[in-house]
Amino acid sequence: xxxxxxxxxxxxxxxxxxxxxxxxxxxxxxxxxxxxxxxxxxxxxxxxxxxxxxxxxxxxxxxxxxxxxxxxxxxxxxxxxxxxxxxxxxxxxxxxxxxxxxxxxxxxxxxxxxx
Amino acid sequence: xxxxxxxxxxxxxxxxxxxxxxxxxxxxxxxxxxxxxxxxxxxxxxxxxxxxxxxxxxxxxxxxxxxxxxxxxxxxxxxxxxxxxxxxxxxxxxxxxxxxxxxxxxxxxxxxxxxxx
Numbered sequence: 001x002x003x004x005x006x007x008x009x010x011x012x013x014x015x016x017x018x019x020x021x022x023x024x025x026x027x028x029x030x031x032x033x034x035x036x037x038x039x040x041x042x043x044x045x046x047x048x049x050x051x052x053x054x055x056x057x058x059x060x061x062x063x064x065x066x067x068x069x070x071x072x073x074x075x076x077x078x079x080x081x082x083x084x085x086x087x088x089x090x091x092x093x094x095x096x097x098x099x100x101x102x103x104x105x106x107x108x109x110x111x112x113x114x115x
Numbered sequence: 116x117x118x119x120x121x122x123x124x125x126x127x128x129x130x131x132x133x134x135x136x137x138x139x140x141x142x143x144x145x146x147x148x149x150x151x152x153x154x155x156x157x158x159x160x161x162x163x164x165x166x167x168x169x170x171x172x173x174x175x176x177x178x179x180x181x182x183x184x185x186x187x188x189x190x191x192x193x194x195x196x197x198x199x200x201x202x203x204x205x206x207x208x209x210x211x212x213x214x215x216x217x218x219x220x221x222x223x224x225x226x227x228x229x230x231x232x
Contacts, residue, residue: 045223105159
């Protein structure tokens with residue numbers, strides 16, 4: 001079974017609009033971490049935001065926020081006031097277990113911001 | 116912040132030759148490094164976990180004799196693709212961690228694009 005599912009292969013959004021990228025996860029471990037990474041065409045993986053399974057509040061980092069709904073096992077990324085430079089692939093990833101380090105990635109969503 | 120350097124950033128080789136990719140942590144000691152492979156328009160797939168001073172742990176379906184991983188020091192891990200074939204053409208990315216828990220301790224290299232002719 002897929003550990004991380006991103007159901008949107010591609011998203012097209014008008015500049016300055018907000019966009020939500022979906023991510024659902026599957027784990028039976030009570031301790032886990034959820035990550036979002038941005039991968040521009042250059043290939044580098046840029047860390048955006050992190051949410052721990054025990055965190056009470058949704059994570060925020062500048063224009064990025066994570067809509068964490070634990071009961072639904074979803075961790076959607078919200079980008080406010082989108083910019084042309086936000087066009088990239090976005091990956092949701094999970095790390096399971098206390099002290100674990102390896103990440104499992106979702107299929108990714110290609111976000112295109114239109115001027 | 117933590118920086119991971121990967122070299123070469125791209126390499127073209129002939130079928131049957133071996134290619135070595137280096138992953139270095141520049142400003143921290145990486146007890147664990149991870150090697151991922153990414154085919155075009157696909158996600159990152161973990162190949163192996165590399166621990167300093169011990170043998171790498173390979174994910175299911177990854178041939179350890181084909182993808183040799185060496186983590187001889189706390190700042191360097193190498194991936195050698197032996198007897199490369201066109202189907203090995205891919206984007207290889209490493210990530211490194213100092214081993215502490217937390218949010219963003221996994222730092223990624225910029226990746227190495229391998230093309231096998």
